[in-house]
Amino acid sequence: MRMRKKAIHVLAPLLVLLTLAGCSTTGVSLRSDGSPGPEKCSDKALEVMRILRMRVGDTADAHLDANQIDASPVIVYDGPIESVMTDSLGTLDPGTRLYGQAWTAGFQVIVRYYEAHPLDGDKVPICAVARLGRGQMRKRPESMPGSAMLEHGSVLVFVVDSFR
Secondary structure (H helix, E strand, O other), rough: HHHHHHHHHHHHHHHHHHHOEEEEEOOOOOOOOOOOOOEEHHHHHHHHHHHHHOOOOOOEEOOOOOOOOOOOEEEEEOOOEEEEEOEOOOOOOOHHHHHHHHOOOOOEEEEEEEEEEHHHHHHHHEEEEEEEEOOOEEOOOOOOOOEEEOOOEEEEEEEEEEOO
């Protein structure tokens, strides 16, 4: 009996880890490097983006983290993120807040936006990603686990119709 209790104490945490492997807290499947796998945009988000005149490939400048607007470097953590647009995107004005999820486990930061909160309205579903060219979303080598240190806090937000 004593051996059985010890085995349960050892195996329970292992079972939890195995259950979580390949899944994130957002329900997005994870690749082997910890970056998020493909994900469809909801029909509602696609409809709202049409109404807001947001087309796939449209872009806007934004501050990656609303809490670090003038910081350099910027530290991004795994989990929820709030960004602030500095340009218009469709009918969304500068100052619109973007809410999404950041992943830092891969060699670069991945940010997916699921909601926009215009200054004069309610939150609406969207599908967009943060990107920069020339590897500028790559983590600096001194980044700690669960976070990523980036040179700059300014990004381009790209409208997408699915996450790849």
